[in-house]
Amino acid sequence: MLLVEVxxxxxxxxxGGGLFRRGTTITAVDDVSFCIDEGETFGLVGESGSGKTTxxxxxxxxxxPTAGSVRFRSEDVLAFSPARLREARRHMQIVFQDPYSSLNxxxxxRQIVEEPLIxxxxxxxxxxxxxxxxxxxxxxxxxxxxxxxxxxFSGGQRQRIGLARAxxxxxxxxxxxxxxxxxxxxxxxxxxxxxxDLQQQLKLTYLFIAHDLRLVEHICNRxxxxxxxxxxxxxxxxxxxxTPQHPYxxxxxxxxxxxxxDAPRERIVLDAGKVNRNAALRxxxxxxxxxx
Amino acid sequence: MLxxxxxxxxxxLASGPATAVDDVSFEIRSGETLGLVGESGSGKSVxxxxILRLVQPPGRLAGGxxxxxxxxLLALPESEMRKVRGAEIALIFQExxxxxxxxxxxxxxxxxxxxxHGRATRRDAKTRAIELLEAVRISNPDARIHDYPxxxxxxxxxxxxxxxxxxxxxxxxxxxxxTTALDGTIQAEILDLLREMKRTLNLSLLLITHDLGVVAETxxxxxxxxxxxxxxxxxxxxxxxSPQHPYxxxxxxxxxxxxxxxxxxxxxxxxxxxxxxxxxxxxxxxxxxRFDPCAGTPPPEYAVGLEHGARCYLHDSHRSQVVSHKSTGxxxxxxxxxxxPSPQPPLRHDPTDLRRGSPSFDVAQDGREPVERxxxxxxxxxxxxx
Numbered sequence: 001m002l003l004v005e006v007x008x009x010x011x012x013x014x015x016g017g018g019l020f021r022r023g024t025t026i027t028a029v030d031d032v033s034f035c036i037d038e039g040e041t042f043g044l045v046g047e048s049g050s051g052k053t054t055x056x057x058x059x060x061x062x063x064x065p066t067a068g069s070v071r072f073r074s075e076d077v078l079a080f081s082p083a084r085l086r087e088a089r090r091h092m093q094i095v096f097q098d099p100y101s102s103l104n105x106x107x108x109x110r111q112i113v114e115e116p117l118i119x120x121x122x123x124x125x126x127x128x129x130x131x132x133x134x135x136x137x138x139x140x141x142x143x144x145x146x147x148x149x150x151x152x153f154s155g156g157q158r159q160r161i162g163l164a165r166a167x168x169x170x171x172x173x174x175x176x177x178x179x180x181x182x183x184x185x186x187x188x189x190x191x192x193x194x195x196x197d198l199q200q201q202l203k204l205t206y207l208f209i210a211h212d213l214r215l216v217e218h219i220c221n222r223x224x225x226x227x228x229x230x231x232x233x234x235x236x237x238x239x240x241x242x243t244p245q246h247p248y249x250x251x252x253x254x255x256x257x258x259x260x261x262d263a264p265r266e267r268i269v270l271d272a273g274k275v276n277r278n279a280a281l282r283x284x285x286x287x288x289x290x291x292x
Numbered sequence: 293m294l295x296x297x298x299x300x301x302x303x304x305l306a307s308g309p310a311t312a313v314d315d316v317s318f319e320i321r322s323g324e325t326l327g328l329v330g331e332s333g334s335g336k337s338v339x340x341x342x343i344l345r346l347v348q349p350p351g352r353l354a355g356g357x358x359x360x361x362x363x364x365l366l367a368l369p370e371s372e373m374r375k376v377r378g379a380e381i382a383l384i385f386q387e388x389x390x391x392x393x394x395x396x397x398x399x400x401x402x403x404x405x406x407x408x409h410g411r412a413t414r415r416d417a418k419t420r421a422i423e424l425l426e427a428v429r430i431s432n433p434d435a436r437i438h439d440y441p442x443x444x445x446x447x448x449x450x451x452x453x454x455x456x457x458x459x460x461x462x463x464x465x466x467x468x469x470x471t472t473a474l475d476g477t478i479q480a481e482i483l484d485l486l487r488e489m490k491r492t493l494n495l496s497l498l499l500i501t502h503d504l505g506v507v508a509e510t511x512x513x514x515x516x517x518x519x520x521x522x523x524x525x526x527x528x529x530x531x532x533x534s535p536q537h538p539y540x541x542x543x544x545x546x547x548x549x550x551x552x553x554x555x556x557x558x559x560x561x562x563x564x565x566x567x568x569x570x571x572x573x574x575x576x577x578x579x580x581x582r583f584d585p586c587a588g589t590p591p592p593e594y595a596v597g598l599e600h601g602a603r604c605y606l607h608d609s610h611r612s613q614v615v616s617h618k619s620t621g622x623x624x625x626x627x628x629x630x631x632x633p634s635p636q637p638p639l640r641h642d643p644t645d646l647r648r649g650s651p652s653f654d655v656a657q658d659g660r661e662p663v664e665r666x667x668x669x670x671x672x673x674x675x676x677x678x
Contacts, residue, residue, distance in 0.1 A: 047475035048475055154562040156562055184562075185502055185543060185546075186542065186543060186546065186563060186578075187562060188546070189547075189548075189559065193555045213476065214505075217548070217549070217552065218548035218549060219548070219553065238552070255479065255480035257480075257483070257508065260532055261508045261509075263508070267484065
């Protein structure tokens with residue numbers, strides 16, 4: 001079943017400008033359309049500045065899109081009133097990249113996880129406490145550490161706190177914006193496993209935003225590649241990684257460093273001048289689209 | 293070229309002295325790339341700074357010897373050391389945004405490096421700067437030398453740093469995470485450039501990184517650091533095809549890529565922080581193959597192959613014969629592994645274990661991760677080796 005439907009999403013930022021001067025318009029997200037099925041992990045990859053984070057935030061309206069539409073369970077998110085939007089956010093939550101700056105250092109872990117419940121006026125004090133303890137357990141944190149502050153946790157544990165907070169309201173969609181890229185490599189796998197376990201257990205749908213293509217290939221069902229604000233290729237993971245069609249996707253995949261000194265290396269360099277930026281996406285194989 | 297022996301760097305923290313680099317020895321030969329791999333806090337950057345004698349208080353060099361072309365760098369007076377830095381050993385920093393001075397043009401900054409080391413006069417420094425920018429493939433270098441760092445992209449800034457590093461024709465370049473802040477395709481270009489520079493200028497390269505993929509592509513030999521010590525070192529193929537330390541095996545096995553959608557084979561626990569390194573082998577609280585001696589004295593280095601060494605008691609034939617269980621499946625390679633004992637009762641209940649840590653040290657205090665993870669590791673133990 002369709003959970004999220006993004007169509008012709010556009011987000012422009014105005015840079016510079018002032019009282020007497022018009023700024024320059026930058027199109028961060030340029031006519032982006034995709035949909036996410038319930039229970040699926042949809043990957044959004046691209047380099048910094050490609051618009052993947054902006055796209056994720058537009059879905060939650062943490063950033064207001066300039067044009068286009070976002071539908072969540074067939075309802076138009078962009079038409080929601082502030083009260084209705086708050087209600088809708090119960091069902092879609094975000095986990096941020098940096099576990100060091102995304103948690104309030106002055107709050108205790110328990111307060112951080114409990115806050116969404118208070119904002120949404122759910123349960124009394126006792127039920128909230130029970131729920132927080134339950135969430136701690138769910139993400140693999142020790143309930144004995146409820147009263148600690150963020151700096152007393154390691155990076156991996158902080159990301160677990162961020163995850164517990166995002167799960168507090170029982171959402172169906174989680175937007176994961178580079179959830180493990182700030183973590184040490186020996187800890188990344190733990191958090192990735194936790195994400196996969198939680199998805200099964202809670203029937204979650206993930207929008208997984210990342211630049212680590214090895215990881216995206218591992219956990220996503222479908223992937224969209226963004227380049228300069230547009231989706232240039234989109235398709236089932238196997239199809240996209242095994243037979244990339246767009247020159248940018250090919251360059252991106254060939255740049256992945258392989259942890260095998262004997263792996264064949266064939267670097268494909270992108271000739272930016274040869275990319276037709278106006279090409280429309282067309283279906284080249286079942287569910288596999290490329291702007292060529 | 294460079295021979296580091298028993299290097300020890302200590303940080304005098306409020307909680308007492310903490311050994312960030314602990315008895316580290318390695319060598320880099322002429323024209324060779326050594327990949328120094330480690331996670332945050334493993335001491336890999338401190339090692340680099342120690343070589344250049346750039347460790348700032350509260351850190352201090354507490355022992356060891358660094359022979360560079362036959363001279364002991366630790367015995368040189370500071371004025372002599374200054375002639376080595378930049379001229380004979382160059383450093384490329386991780387963060388190209390902050391390593392350049394924002395108020396000078398990049399041409400001026402490259403020229404400064406040349407003039408300071410007497411490699412060019414003020415007059416021909418400009419021509420030389422243009423040549424260098426050309427060498428690192430910056431297009432239109434005549435105009436670019438007048439640019440300020442903020443006018444360049446991250447990849448271009450890293451190219452400028454490489455140009456500065458090679459300006460005085462050093463024989464050794466120390467590159468500290470040179471591509472970490474860069475995007476995938478740019479990272480690939482910079483690595484290609486480094487390789488090319490190394491070849492054409494016959495440089496030796498000390499490449500410090502946490503990315504095993506980068507190391508596999510770039511290094512001739514690899515040293516793996518954990519909690520201040522080199523736990524394994526060897527030729528790049530040996531390290532990747534037949535890793536001999538459980539930490540190296542664990543890292544390789546935990547990388548995504550084996551089977552899509554499968555749970556990853558995670559290493560349990562968290563990375564220890566400086567000042568709270570576990571006693572004995574610092575990896576033992578997280579090690580699936582730990583046995584009795586691991587928590588005692590730190591293991592010495594055992595030869596496990598040609599120019600291949602590992603600091604792990606599994607390779608001590610006397611000790612590891614005592615326990616003859618089969619390995620729990622930490623092997624990452626298809627090559628037969630030495631007999632590896634299965635995990636013994638969790639060491640975290642040992643009161644002498646890790647309790648000397650600071651409050652934020654959580655391998656010991658976080659009861660959750662070490663308890664929960666081994667179960668999962670065991671559950672996953674039936675999976676075929678990678």
